[in-house]
Amino acid sequence: GAVVSQHPSWVICKSGTSVKIExxxxxxxxxTMFWYRQFPKQxxxxxxxxxxxxxxxxxxxxxxxxxxxxxxxxxxxxxTVTSAHPEDSSFYICSAPPERGVYNEQFxxxxxxxxxx
Amino acid sequence: xxxxxxxxxxxxxxxxESSSLNCSYTVSGLRGLxxxxxxxxxxxxxLFTLYSAGEEKEKERLKATLTKxxxxxxxxxxKPEDSATYLCAxxxxxxxxxxxxxxxxxxxxx
Numbered sequence: 333g334a335v336v337s338q339h340p341s342w343v344i345c346k347s348g349t350s351v352k353i354e355x356x357x358x359x360x361x362x363x364t365m366f367w368y369r370q371f372p373k374q375x376x377x378x379x380x381x382x383x384x385x386x387x388x389x390x391x392x393x394x395x396x397x398x399x400x401x402x403x404x405x406x407x408x409x410x411x412t413v414t415s416a417h418p419e420d421s422s423f424y425i426c427s428a429p430p431e432r433g434v435y436n437e438q439f440x441x442x443x444x445x446x447x448x449x
Numbered sequence: 450x451x452x453x454x455x456x457x458x459x460x461x462x463x464x465x466e467s468s469s470l471n472c473s474y475t476v477s478g479l480r481g482l483x484x485x486x487x488x489x490x491x492x493x494x495x496l497f498t499l500y501s502a503g504e505e506k507e508k509e510r511l512k513a514t515l516t517k518x519x520x521x522x523x524x525x526x527x528k529p530e531d532s533a534t535y536l537c538a539x540x541x542x543x544x545x546x547x548x549x550x551x552x553x554x555x556x557x558x559x
Contacts, residue, residue, distance in 0.1 A: 439495060
């Protein structure tokens, strides 16, 4: 199946700093990528839809200015958590559908564990 | 409102003891229902997509079925390596978002 990678796999930062997480589609082009957040023992919650060459679409309750998304190329989307606080500590996962315009299965990255001290 | 509920929350089985996981959903027009497996600290791994009531799909010891209100993931003669969290998600035909259930944590004891 299609491969999606994320970097870093884990990161620890101090409160108030910003953290960038990368999501790459390795063997296909992804015009759309999705960003999820997963708290311990909870399900994946969609945060935003990242669209190549245009603004991201955020789900209700997700702060656009806090979670900056950039989808500058067909293989890379980045999520920047600005002024991170301990409550932002979570598992962040991205996904991408392998075919343009066909939103069947999505392939997920391995996730990034963010810990904010 | 689109909603996905999975049960049970956790399930412990002896190796070889078959069982089923349930995913109940409410969605305004189903485009697809998806089953994923997630191991601790990893991203979900795709298992199946089901599109219409009556559809069934199989992969090794797993079989997924779909009705108009729910889906079942049947596990036949499970092995310890089947231990994982199984996630169900639905996609409505009104958008591209996936709505996930909270998952069933399966433990298979040797």
